[in-house]
Amino acid sequence: MSETAGREPIEVRFRGGGFAPNSRRWVGFAVFVALIAFVEWGTRAGWITSLTLPRPSDVLATFVGLWESGLLFKHLVPSLTRLVIGAVIGATAGIAVGILIGLFSYMRAGVVPVVAAIFPIPKIALLPLFVIWFGIDEGSKYALIAFGTFTPTVVATYGAVDNVDRSLIRMGQSFGLTWWSIVRKIVLPGAMPGILSGLRISLAIAIILLVAAEMLGAEYGIGAYILEAGSLYDLERLFVGVVILSLLGIIVSAAIAAVERRLLAWRT
Amino acid sequence: MDIRLDQISHAYGDTQVLRDISLDIPAGKIVCLVGPSGCGKSTLLRFAGGLERPASGRVLQLGTPPEGCLNPLTYIFQDFALLPWRSVRGNVSLVLEDHGIRGKRAEAIIEDVLIRTKLSDFARALPKQLSGGMKQRVAIARALAVKPAVMLMDEPLSALDAQTRELLMDDLIGLWTRQPFTSIYVTHNLAEAVRLGHRIVVLSRRPGQVREVVEIAKPLAERTYGDADLDKVQRHLWGLMRDEARAADEELIDV
Numbered sequence: 001m002s003e004t005a006g007r008e009p010i011e012v013r014f015r016g017g018g019f020a021p022n023s024r025r026w027v028g029f030a031v032f033v034a035l036i037a038f039v040e041w042g043t044r045a046g047w048i049t050s051l052t053l054p055r056p057s058d059v060l061a062t063f064v065g066l067w068e069s070g071l072l073f074k075h076l077v078p079s080l081t082r083l084v085i086g087a088v089i090g091a092t093a094g095i096a097v098g099i100l101i102g103l104f105s106y107m108r109a110g111v112v113p114v115v116a117a118i119f120p121i122p123k124i125a126l127l128p129l130f131v132i133w134f135g136i137d138e139g140s141k142y143a144l145i146a147f148g149t150f151t152p153t154v155v156a157t158y159g160a161v162d163n164v165d166r167s168l169i170r171m172g173q174s175f176g177l178t179w180w181s182i183v184r185k186i187v188l189p190g191a192m193p194g195i196l197s198g199l200r201i202s203l204a205i206a207i208i209l210l211v212a213a214e215m216l217g218a219e220y221g222i223g224a225y226i227l228e229a230g231s232l233y234d235l236e237r238l239f240v241g242v243v244i245l246s247l248l249g250i251i252v253s254a255a256i257a258a259v260e261r262r263l264l265a266w267r268t
Numbered sequence: 269m270d271i272r273l274d275q276i277s278h279a280y281g282d283t284q285v286l287r288d289i290s291l292d293i294p295a296g297k298i299v300c301l302v303g304p305s306g307c308g309k310s311t312l313l314r315f316a317g318g319l320e321r322p323a324s325g326r327v328l329q330l331g332t333p334p335e336g337c338l339n340p341l342t343y344i345f346q347d348f349a350l351l352p353w354r355s356v357r358g359n360v361s362l363v364l365e366d367h368g369i370r371g372k373r374a375e376a377i378i379e380d381v382l383i384r385t386k387l388s389d390f391a392r393a394l395p396k397q398l399s400g401g402m403k404q405r406v407a408i409a410r411a412l413a414v415k416p417a418v419m420l421m422d423e424p425l426s427a428l429d430a431q432t433r434e435l436l437m438d439d440l441i442g443l444w445t446r447q448p449f450t451s452i453y454v455t456h457n458l459a460e461a462v463r464l465g466h467r468i469v470v471l472s473r474r475p476g477q478v479r480e481v482v483e484i485a486k487p488l489a490e491r492t493y494g495d496a497d498l499d500k501v502q503r504h505l506w507g508l509m510r511d512e513a514r515a516a517d518e519e520l521i522d523v
Contacts, residue, residue, distance in 0.1 A: 167345065167347055167349050168349055168351060170319060170345075170349070171343070171345060171349035173319065174317055174319055174339075174341075174342070174343040175339055175342065175362075175363040175366075175410075175414065176338075176339050176366065177362075177363070177366050178366055181365070181366050185351070185362060185365075186351065189351070189353045190353075192353075264353075265394075266352045266353040266354075266394050266395075266396065267352070267396075
């Protein structure tokens with residue numbers, strides 16, 4: 001160390017930090033505002049033609065008009081009903097089957113290949129079939145949405161059950177808990193984080209399928225509204241519909257986040 | 269109630285892990301199982317409580333468990349095995365619910381065991397808020413709640429730091445002095461074995477066999493940190509184990 005005497009001390013360079021995402025809530029909002037403002041500027045200045053993109057202010061005016069005429073709720077109510085009923089059926093069945101796969105080897109051996117086979121089928125392709133099976137009314141729409149939410153929920157759920165800490169299950173057995181108690185009090189809560197993150201994906205798929213479900217035999221509904229606007233090339237109305245679907249997606253995601261905060265407060 | 273291990277042998281595939289182990293665990297005594305890593309001591313403990321089946325040999329209960337005993341053979345695990353989504357109280361009540369004990373009766377039991385483990389102030393805390401030592405005390409409280417006849421302790425202090433381990437050893441001695449319990453205590457820590465064991469069973473390395481049984485007559489309450497007599501026993505035990513521990517350490521794992 002003696003040879004360094006007399007030299008200037010060098011401060012140690014900081015090289016830690018980063019890789020730790022933290023909350024920046026307003027950034028997302030600012031990006032939205034900036035994008036919309038940019039499009040508004042472009043359409044007003046004329047270098048975005050009205051054939052390319054509608055003017056955001058016109059979209060807003062169309063939305064307000066839709067609201068004031070009362071048509072908004074006429075479209076929204078049947079759509080939400082379809083979404084809720086279809087998603088509840090699909091997610092409930094998916095969670096139940098997923099847990100059974102997670103618990104029983106025969107279920108796993110028998111059902112996992114079936115799920116793998118039906119997962120990649122575009123459910124929209126099956127719509128005509130569903131119309132024959134469940135009728136052109138609401139039945140086929142519920143079935144399409146339920147079917148679409150079912151498969152991703154199954155996959156997420158059995159993965160979540162597989163990830164439950166086995167030492168907790170051994171503990172339950174060592175205290176003489178019944179099989180049903182172990183499932184209810186250890187497996188199910190332990191799988192909850194995985195099930196909820198699976199639901200995020202399943203419910204987004206449910207919203208996508210809502211539009212498809214309303215392709216046939218729907219007079220009212222957000223999907224029907226979008227499809228009609230699309231075939232008339234009415235961009236303002238098309239965008240109103242699209243924005244409503246986006247908002248729906250944000251609301252669903254926020255709802256799941258709220259459920260997670262409540263049910264998963266025990267996580268570190 | 270006594271426990272008897274009767275000629276237990278076991279193999280995983282071609283690897284024999286335990287050979288012809290016979291042991292008696294008398295009521296009211298703590299029997300420590302020590303041995304080099306991989307000698308099958310934890311496996312033996314899982315046989316004792318019926319979590320695994322030996323290839324041959326039997327585990328016998330001699331006599332009947334005391335009255336009010338809900339779960340005669342009760343484990344305390346190295347990793348605590350607490351449900352992270354339940355509070356301290358909820359983790360204790362978990363093991364009572366299945367016996368139909370709820371409401372006032374459960375409250376009384378939970379309060380009693382939390383007082384005995386000095387956790388009364390933390391009944392509402394979640395496991396993530398607790399230190400390792402506190403978590404293990406919750407696990408001990410949970411075990412006490414079912415009034416076990418035999419406590420099967422699988423390296424209960426191994427996940428804790430040295431100071432916490434000392435404190436918890438004092439707690440365990442305090443619990444035993446107030447109300448003697450029967451226990452099989454698996455550990456690789458010889459200091460723990462000489463502090464807590466009435467009898468210390470030394471297992472050889474794989475395949476595990478009983479190598480020597482050491483009795484320590486000194487009452488638990490009189491054993492203190494750095495006790496000269498205990499040090500002598502500990503040195504003797506280490507002398508028995510040293511070469512085997514080294515050999516076990518240098519072995520390739522093929523299980």
